[in-house]
Amino acid sequence: MxxxxxxxxxxxxxxxxxxxxxxxxxxxxxxxxxxxxxxxxxxxxxxxxxxxxxxxxxxxxxxxxxxxxxxxxxxxxxxxxxxxxxxxxxxxxxxxxxxxxxxxxxxxxxxxxxxxxxxxxxxxxxxxxxxxxxxxxxxxxxxxxxxxxxxxxxxxxxxxxxxxxxxxxxxxRARKRTPAEESWSIIGEEDKLHSEFNTVSPQNVLKLLNEAVWAPNDGMREPWRFIYVTGDQAAIKLRSSGEDASTPFLVVVAKEQSDPHKQDEDYAAVCCLIQNFQLLAKSEPWHLRRLIPEWIYDTKQCKSFGIRPRERIVAVLELGGDKRVPDSVSxxxxxxxxxxxxxxxx
Known part of the structure; x- marks a missing residue:
């Protein structure tokens, strides 16, 4: 592209x-x-x-x-x-x-x-x-x-x-999108968020998210929420085997309406937003991996990350500190x- x-x-x-x-x-x-x-x-x-x-x-x-x-x-x-x-x-x-x-x-x-x-x-x-x-x-x-x-x-x-x-x-004509900051929260220690060496800082992630929110959705619904996770105590719950516990993650959440059709539409919209984010991240000097881990289907685990009733996690984005070949299959x-x-x- x-x-x-x-x-x-x-x-x-x-x-x-x-x-x-x-x-x-x-x-x-x-x-x-x-x-x-x-x-x-x-x-x-x-x-x-x-x-x-x-x-x-x-x-x-x-x-x-x-x-x-x-x-x-x-x-x-x-x-x-x-x-x-x-x-x-x-x-x-x-x-x-x-x-x-x-x-x-x-x-x-x-x-x-x-x-x-x-x-x-x-x-x-x-x-x-x-x-x-x-x-x-x-x-x-x-x-x-x-x-x-x-x-x-x-x-x-x-x-x-x-x-x-x-x-x-x-x-x-274009219609306005709500800034990502309004659907954003952080889990982790503040002193680790603003390091000059932290290329995947909240500020850099938000910059991409504010472009990614131009995703297709019906009736201008914006059914997403973002949780930036950093620090040993939080990230250790998400890390893959052998990964550094300090690696930040972005948890992308979809709101769930009672109408099954709208649920599907909203889930699809969040998937499109994630895809936008992945495409944009290719120009960044950090590695991005898209995961659907088994624990997102565990209500107790999700609740520990502040997932509310009638919400679900769509994906967890692992934000590494260096550019690597993605672990993917076409x-x-x-x-x-x-x-x-x-x-x-x-």
Missing amino acids: KNVSQAIRERRTIRKFSTRPVEQEGIVSLLNEAASLYEAEGTPHWRCLYFGTPESREALAESMIARVKESNLGKLLPAKMTGFLKKQINSTPAHIIFIAESAETRRQRDENYAAVCSIMQNVQLLGWEQGLGMLWYTDPMFFNGSLFSKIGLREGERFAGMLEIGYFEKTP APVFFEQFSRENDHRR
Whole structure:
């Protein structure tokens, strides 16, 4: 990515696209590059379906509006409105549906979902640099059992969202983001925080977070909170085997709403923020490692870090003092072109 900071700040959600076609080869290239930029422990598993032909978009449109037509609301809507929705889907040059594959444990399921959400953010940023706008779409009115059956969503898999993709002519105005300082706390000894040798000081971390908060979210919800952890007594609870106990960590927390759909949206938004932070940190002289440790599923452990009711830890970022090769495995791309002839119920 040429200018990460600029892409993060300038990217906007686009809802109106031009008629200029989007080539499948370009989409595949975007996906591969986006996957290569994702760095975390473990090997996440995900796949996606591409709708880039008139026939596949027609099938997608029919599946998306099927439930609307059958609902009480749909019966009250004029045919023109459902026709407009169908036309909108058909006229958008390309659609990609992203799916996190199933896993045996909650931790593995979270790893897969976090990965696919982060990769979707990478796709948006890389596409923006090429003049491609996108809309991350998850509306439960349209994404339902009828559509999931059509695309062959398998047992245990998790729908992450659909990106509508196309070139555009007008860039929407920016909307303000809340400074990271307003969602920030510190655990640790003050005398260790301001050392001139501390390249991963709270000030440097906050600087990146204030850029990273330009992450996609619905309705301008900002469902994140940050806990900077330093000092032996605090960091020892987080350190990996053999790591220095004085290594600072950033615990990234998501608020949890009662609505499961909004929970998923907020979790995805926090994953995008973390991905932004990781991309920005590549220009810094310190090592960053993204972790989903087993202890985050222990209520007692989480409570000791001040995690409140209806909150959950999304990731722990280990902030080392020197630049090292990330301990990561690139996320493979499982890309499939959708067509009516495909049997997706295998």
